Amino acid sequence: MALINVKTREVQIKIVYYGPGRGGKTTNLEYINRTYKEQIKTEMVSLKTNDDRTLFFDFLPFDVGKIKGFDVTIQLYTVPGQVKYNATRKLVLRGVDGIVFVADVQKSQRGKNIESLNQLYENLKTYQLDLFKMPLVMQYNKVDLRKSDVETLDSKTLQRDLNSRLKVPAFEASASNGGNVIPTLKKIISTTLVSIQDQIF
Amino acid sequence: MYDTKQLNAIDNAILQRLIGAGIDHVIFMDLSGNAIAKHSNGKTDLDATSFAALAAGNFAAVDAMARLVGESEFSLLFHKGEKLSIHFSKVTEDTLLISMFGKNISLGLVRLKVAETIEEMNRVLS
Numbered sequence: 192m193a194l195i196n197v198k199t200r201e202v203q204i205k206i207v208y209y210g211p212g213r214g215g216k217t218t219n220l221e222y223i224n225r226t227y228k229e230q231i232k233t234e235m236v237s238l239k240t241n242d243d244r245t246l247f248f249d250f251l252p253f254d255v256g257k258i259k260g261f262d263v264t265i266q267l268y269t270v271p272g273q274v275k276y277n278a279t280r281k282l283v284l285r286g287v288d289g290i291v292f293v294a295d296v297q298k299s300q301r302g303k304n305i306e307s308l309n310q311l312y313e314n315l316k317t318y319q320l321d322l323f324k325m326p327l328v329m330q331y332n333k334v335d336l337r338k339s340d341v342e343t344l345d346s347k348t349l350q351r352d353l354n355s356r357l358k359v360p361a362f363e364a365s366a367s368n369g370g371n372v373i374p375t376l377k378k379i380i381s382t383t384l385v386s387i388q389d390q391i392f
Numbered sequence: 393m394y395d396t397k398q399l400n401a402i403d404n405a406i407l408q409r410l411i412g413a414g415i416d417h418v419i420f421m422d423l424s425g426n427a428i429a430k431h432s433n434g435k436t437d438l439d440a441t442s443f444a445a446l447a448a449g450n451f452a453a454v455d456a457m458a459r460l461v462g463e464s465e466f467s468l469l470f471h472k473g474e475k476l477s478i479h480f481s482k483v484t485e486d487t488l489l490i491s492m493f494g495k496n497i498s499l500g501l502v503r504l505k506v507a508e509t510i511e512e513m514n515r516v517l518s
Contacts, residue, residue, distance in 0.1 A: 192424070194422060194424070194426035194428065195393050196394075196399065196428065197393065197394070197395065197396055197399070198396045198399040198400065198403075199399075203426045203427075205424055205425070205426075233439045233441060233442050234439075234442070236442050236445065236446060238446075238449075247449055247453075248445075248449060250425075250442060250445045250446070252441045252442070252445075264441070266425065266426075266441075266445065268445075278456055279453070282449065282452040282453065282456065283449070285423060285424050285448075285452065286422065286423070286424025286425070286426070287424075390393075
């Protein structure tokens with residue numbers, strides 16, 4: 192739940208990038224960090240394994256300015272994608288206000304996307320949160336691979352697999368070169384702000 | 393959400409009992425990683441936002457470890473450094489108090505002052 196401090200007039204919002212391992216969650220944050228370097232006062236925090244995989248989370252806070260007299264800070268987190276780290280994924284989801292689900296368009300990852308989304312639903316339930324009521328944006332990442340000989344899923348299939356019931360905004364993206372990273376971010380921020388505005392304003 | 397009266401009382405408790413006793417930095421935060429109040433003696437800089445995010449992760453991981461060994465929680469954590477040490481203590485079910493202090497103040501005094509502060513905070517928050 193967003194932290195609202197009525198004394199310092201600050202709002203802190205937690206957005207988590209969730210999805211299967213090696214899907215591009217950290218790459219999204221790295222691109223955002225590079226793009227908004229001016230507005231980001233602190234270093235991006237990354238807790239990684241020796242082979243550069245996310246061990247616990249990445250963390251990137253940045254200010255989006257004032258909304259109705261409140262200073263709004265967005266805190267972006269990623270979760271570790273590897274299957275064995277579900278306990279840590281659950282910890283990172285504590286207090287989440289909005290989620291970007293980063294799916295991998297590679298055909299070989301189809302099952303892992305679905306499994307990860309199902310686990311997200313279950314993990315949120317442990318905090319009495321409902322995925323169907325949570326601000327959520329889908330991102331189908333690595334569409335640049337469609338130009339290569341790697342077998343990929345078309346967005347219609349991904350929509351059917353992951354978004355037929357949720358019906359949330361979805362973006363095709365290519366996080367490694369920044370394609371649609373910022374539109375995804377803007378969408379989740381605006382959706383999350385709308386969902387918490389009753390609490391704040 | 394805390395009201396202004398509660399936040400003022402929390403600030404006063406931290407400033408008088410902890411910063412006043414010689415502790416360098418104090419962060420009162422929720423377990424989601426948000427800093428609710430942060431105070432410093434002004435002598436050194438600290439990126440409190442990132443610190444709070446990492447502290448929440450650290451505390452949550454230790455909490456999960458406690459449950460694995462059959463403890464309901466480890467309510468107190470302490471990290472000792474060469475020049476600076478960090479003391480973590482749970483305040484309520486959802487909040488933590490973190491105190492960073494140098495060699496000029498003993499762990500015993502920090503524990504005493506933190507216990508007094510938490511007692512006062514709980515009175516304010518209840």
